[in-house]
Amino acid sequence: MERLPTSSPPSTHLTAQIVEQILAPVQQERLSLSGTSIQAALLFMEGWYLFQYQAGSQTQYKCLDAATLRTAFSHDPIDSGFLPPNLWRWALTPQGTWVVQLIAAQQVTIAHDNDTSFTIPLPPLVFAGCQQEYYLWALNTPNPTPDSIAFAAPLPNVNAGTGEICWGNNNPPIAHPTTIVAAWNLFIQSPFSHHWTGGKSKQFRDICQQIQTLDRNRRRRYPLPDLISTQVSIDTCLNRLIYGSTNFAH
16 A cells, blocks of 8 residues: 655645645546546545545535544443442543553452462552553552552562563453453452462562561551552553653652
8 A cells, every 4th residue: 555645735625636635646537536437536645634525516525533433333322321339530542441440458368479468458550451461559548540659569560660460371351441340359369379469568678578567467458558659650550551641750
């Protein structure tokens, strides 16, 4: 496929002279709609689109943006259906569907590879996924905003720097608003290993030591001052993943 010359769209409606300049490298007879059953053609430029259509005996051209095209081709209504509680954000991207779920502070019983289990409190968490890649951060407030600071999740098998979850041999579902709860349940109910345990507690170098202490002391609330900050907002953490943003100002 020939890549068409690029430029910013000069206006919504284009004159024939401008179109001829834009399409000069392309054989015009291939684009002719006159005398054929083709009613219109859509040309893909870089960052915009050129719509060619027949109006009587005249060939007309119109510049379109992505949002206009999306509306034009979406004949069916878009309905999310009933969403799970605490679904905080979701996005449709070229990589797939991003889903962000708030996990309320709660007590859980987690298992370890060595067949031991621990009942511990968890702080509020943000659980996010796209395709089969999932991420987890902690929060120090039950009522977060996008500007709330993200903290390293105080659990093994989560990268303290990026929030990425290591699933081991588990096969999480593809992220979607209807599967995000199942993905969380699979994560929290599966045995944890001794992988990625550092950088999550001010008191202990290994988060497993904190987990053992919480279980032994029967703590009902997670000690939020012990969390280690990522120094950026949860909005920045998510935008890095969803949009590849390098704006770390928040």
